[in-house]
């Protein structure tokens with residue numbers, strides 16, 4: 001059971017469904033509404049809002065912000081755009097603060113793409129472009145959904161999940177601090193859940209630009225990152241969002257009721273003010289978490305194994321798509337329709353009978369049999385060109401022939417080759 | 433560049449090709465040769481040898497061994513079978529030693545399935561069944577390929593790869609020792625490379641059964657695991673297989689030339705004899721490696737991100753396979769062949785014209801156009817049921833109609849529904 005837990009840690013029960021929903025969410029566009037028209041922002045068009053809060057109150061940055069997905073005209077990719085409203089940068093250099101962030105590629109950090117100012121909203125706004133992760137939720141949205149407290153306290157978050165968050169954000173901090181940056185956005189509203197138990201720091205670089213003039217030493221900001229990380233984990237463990245000046249002693253004391261002393265110790269370390277512990281480092285944090293980092297390594301490796309297995313199976317479908325497309329182009333071409341020269345030994349005739357054998361099976365009573373397994377298995381055998389022989393009968397049951405998949409494969413290739421010869425050489429066989 | 437390295441660590445340049453080769457290797461069967469006939473062993477049939485060494489000399493276990501892949505009659509899965517020749521177990525309990533191993537599921541350990549004795553080879557042999565990992569190589573085969581020394585010394589193995597091996601095997605040891613077992617098979621011949629930079633301990637449980645009567649304390653064997661791990665990493669770093677009683681001081685001293693002091697320190701710790709360090713534990717090892725465990729966590733998480741992206745794209749193919757199978761079952765069914773009641777407004781007629789539109793495009797000169805992109809794009813639109821309208825003409829160009837993909841989708845579903853009604857209810861629509 002322990003092993004199984006670790007195995008399932010990063011994969012949703014129905015991976016297929018999850019991926020399909022995400023691809024739909026990514027493709028989804030807004031039905032055009034008269035009067036409502038979002039502008040294009042530089043190369044980014046077709047904006048779709050991602051905000052879930054109804055009223056756009058002042059956000060984590062002290063200013064109103066909006067979040068959209070948008071498509072890039074340059075590469076067709078989808079990005080996440082965040083507009084910070086009504087901000088006029090006094091320093092030209094400020095916006096260059098994103099440059100160091102662009103280089104940070106880490107599985108637990110949403111990649112920063114670029115930032116620019118815009119007047120498209122008839123004010124002076126800043127736009128931050130980040131990678132887009134379809135259907136993500138903030139940790140706040142996930143763990144503290146609105147209107148949920150009517151049903152009493154929810155079950156506590158499993159300790160395994162908390163260790164998972166801690167390991168992922170510590171790994172992110174390690175990469176960020178190594179690059180001489182500070183995260184500044186470790187907050188239940190700014191960390192997003194992008195896959196099952198997989199979280200990412202979602203708003204990096206923004207405060208670096210907004211507070212460019214404040215010139216706080218990065219070392220101080222890094223120390224604050226540890227505190228914010230402690231508060232974030234404590235919030236989720238205590239099942240209450242803990243605000244800036246909340247008293248953390250009470251929730252910390254309550255931890256023993258549900259969680260191990262080790263977890264409490266880690267959180268206490270993160271929250272302890274600078275005098276207590278000289279200087280905290282992300283390396284030290286990762287070291288203290290080593291055993292849990294290993295657990296996460298095992299969990300994600302297992303997920304990766306499983307995903308590669310799925311992918312292997314799905315690649316087979318790619319093969320079958322190409323094969324069915326080939327068969328489709330060969331069979332029933334109007335050029336040969338009712339052509340009396342077709343003899344029963346012509347290869348295309350055999351392929352026609354084969355097509356009936358694959359797709360038009362009937363049972364003893366002559367009723368259609370619709371069995372996808374039969375179709376897939378026949379196509380796989382055809383693709384492999386196995387020696388197995390099958391018995392094909394003509395529609396009028398007057399003639400029959402026995403043929404191996406190996407011969408059929410040759411015939412498909414020959415018939416397709418004939419079409420290629422007849423076809424436009426220039427674009428011949430595009431993509432097959 | 434560092435980031436990119438980490439990104440590519442676990443994924444081969446062409447993932448598609450790699451997976452296809454593996455699936456071919458898994459499916460590959462032996463052409464039957466007269467006189468050469470491998471037996472079935474219990475539920476395992478269709479044995480195919482995996483041994484690469486020509487002469488089957490005495491193996492790592494002190495006895496001749498053979499390795500095959502074989503298919504299970506029970507579930508159709510493929511397993512890796514290893515026969516240990518000429519061994520008569522004196523103790524009935526010995527074979528039960530595999531039971532504890534069956535529970536060890538870890539990304540860096542080949543899962544043990546079962547073990548049994550057989551007389552199929554006219555002797556008393558032991559068969560160990562493990563999970564099968566297509567196209568894997570032992571570390572010896574990978575790093576010390578035979579006949580390679582003609583071309584001078586190869587480039588040293590990148591330090592990153594060595595840390596990767598160390599982290600993976602330490603993680604495996606941690607899981608094994610926690611289960612009160614010892615690996616006993618940390619050897620360049622028994623660790624296999626199953627994916628790019630991904631290794632697994634390949635022969636667990638075997639020595640537990642073979643040497644069941646020796647009754648060596650598991651604690652001693654665990655301490656030996658550390659030594660064997662150190663020797664394995666040193667072998668690859670020094671680019672020479674180091675045998676049992678090899679003097680390790682020289683290769684250890686040479687390490688500084690190519691590798692960091694930290695790596696040397698880890699290897700030295702692993703190799704140091706018991707008096708020098710009280711008792712080694714896998715937990716301690718993982719702590720000391722913390723920073724590298726984190727690197728591996730990042731690397732495999734990135735690989736997982738990329739693989740999930742691929743999978744998302746490939747799932748689209750699965751949809752298309754089902755859709756083409758549907759169209760295949762509807763079009764040209766003999767039941768309706770030449771049926772004069774088919775009016776031009778009948779939905780099946782429309783679908784026939786659509787089929788021509790998708791698969792039988794011709795250019796202005798009437799030559800076939802073979803464009804997979806056109807086929808895929810039409811099928812995707814059909815599957816989505818978009819509003820886009822297309823212009824379909826009959827084969828004799830006498831009639832034409834304009835229809836949207838949305839309507840076409842309805843018609844496909846209706847026609848398929850008719851077939852379902854006509855079909856055998858029991859097995860109706862299997863798999864669609």
Ligand SMILES: Nc1ncnc2c1ncn2[C@@H]1O[C@H](COP(=O)(O)OP(=O)(O)OP(=O)(O)O)[C@@H](O)[C@H]1O
Nearest residue numbers: 050051059060067080131132133136137138189202
């Ligand atoms: N990179 C991203 N890709 C996809 N969705 C994102 C991304 N970043 C944020 N989101 C989603 O956009 C929505 C709004 O994000 P936002 O950061 O504004 O959260 P919020 O709860 O409104 O916080 P605030 O009060 O600071 O505005 C959230 O549901 C979040 O999951």
Ligand SMILES: Nc1ncnc2c1ncn2[C@@H]1O[C@H](COP(=O)(O)OP(=O)(O)OP(=O)(O)O)[C@@H](O)[C@H]1O
Nearest residue numbers: 482483491492499512563564565568569570621634
């Ligand atoms: N679980 C497995 N799945 C797939 N292939 C495997 C598996 N285990 C081993 N192999 C492959 O089978 C081949 C033979 O393995 P074996 O362990 O006998 O290696 P060897 O070099 O012959 O060592 P020895 O001298 O001990 O026999 C190797 O190429 C190895 O990669």
Ligand SMILES: [Mg+2]
Nearest residue numbers: 051053059065
């Ligand atoms: Mg918001």
Ligand SMILES: [Mg+2]
Nearest residue numbers: 483485491497
């Ligand atoms: Mg061998």
